Amino acid sequence: MSTILIVDDEQPIRSMVGFALGRAGFELREAADAEQAYAEIDRQRPELILMDWMLPGASGLDIVRRLQRNAETQDIPVIMLTARTEESDKINGFSAGVDDYISKPFSPAELIARIQAVLRRSRNTQPAESLEFAGLALDPLSHRVTANGVELEFGPTEFRLLKFFMQHPDRVYTREQLLDNAWGRNVYVEERTVDVHILRLRKALAPHGCDHYIQTVRGAGYRFSPTA
Template sequence: MSDRTVLVVDDEFAIRDMLRMALEIVDYRCLEADNIQDAHAIVVDQRPDIVLLDWMLPGGSGIELLRRLKRDEATREMPVIMLTAKTAEDNVIQGLDVGADDYITKPFAPRELIARIKALLRRAGGAEANERMQVSELVLDSKSRRVFLADEPLDMGPTEFNLLQFFMAHPERAYTRNQLLDQVWGANVYVEERTVDVHIRRLRKALSAGAKDYSGLIQTVRGTGYRFSARGAPTG
């Protein structure tokens, strides 16, 4: 049995049962909750590696729990995939903006979800060959998975960290959204292109939160996608 633990939060027993069987087939330990109160207690007590979180739940929405997890320093970097029947773009963007790392709409194929889980867990635990990369006063430490600006830590989610890590390892080259999805999310993971735009926006916000605004490092390349350029670092 793998030491990876997945918390499934859904009020439909049939979905929890299906996911439990799919997870156990790939040797993941499965925890279950059908409301946000029990789910939060499990997160605090057992610290799962990843959370599969339904949007609509009794006693409060999944978004409410997501906000709570992302506000808490102890659970802020815990990967979360939203499970939702809501397909409207505004709802999807809301979930990503709050801090979800990915989403999948019902009904979904268990194999696709498992692929996304594996990709997220790889990203959360992976590191580039260069353990420490630096541009001006911005420093990324792959070993501790922390980013510093003028020696002060920046608050950044795991997906934004992985994006920045990839960009800093491959500067001055323009990447399409599909290329970024393949390189950062994984070639076999089914994520829509607009997900990249949401995480780029969050990365820029994180880079602008320090003593100096480093959001200009992430440049939009019209008609292509995005590029990381040291020329966007502030001067003076």
């Protein structure tokens, strides 16, 4: 049973969504503003957040950005609820970590379909279990990496990159694929940037003898393989 949090100041919307989700077998919790949202998330981590675009006080995007900065809440998928009248707002939702958008008004069927699509995607890429290979451990939930018991510090990008590698070990990925998976599909950065982050990962891993876990495959890309 998935727990879903809706953050919207309009009570009718919350009711409608609650009704639709209830029929589809989701458990819904509600928040009317940013403060309640933080409180609810803190009380129990939801599996997905439906975030209204306009809220009294803070915009939904502000909340998403703040969630992104927090290691505990960073990987909760978010679906934005937007209204047509706000199209002129300049936003950068996808790069902030928003997984999908739904325009109001929406049908219950569309809502359910999108929620399930996002959940399916995020479950594939976010196993809640800790990943460990030969002394190198990464825990997606606590957002922590340890090598032989010693905690390592990584920036968000390097963390995502290492997480992706550890989720798909022993397989070569091109720079482009790594950009798609650790950066996002809709960002345009130079492929060589991947090299730099690989370097930074290796540098951080080197003191613990784990730098060779990431191998260069000339002409193809990079591979995470702790056994080699």
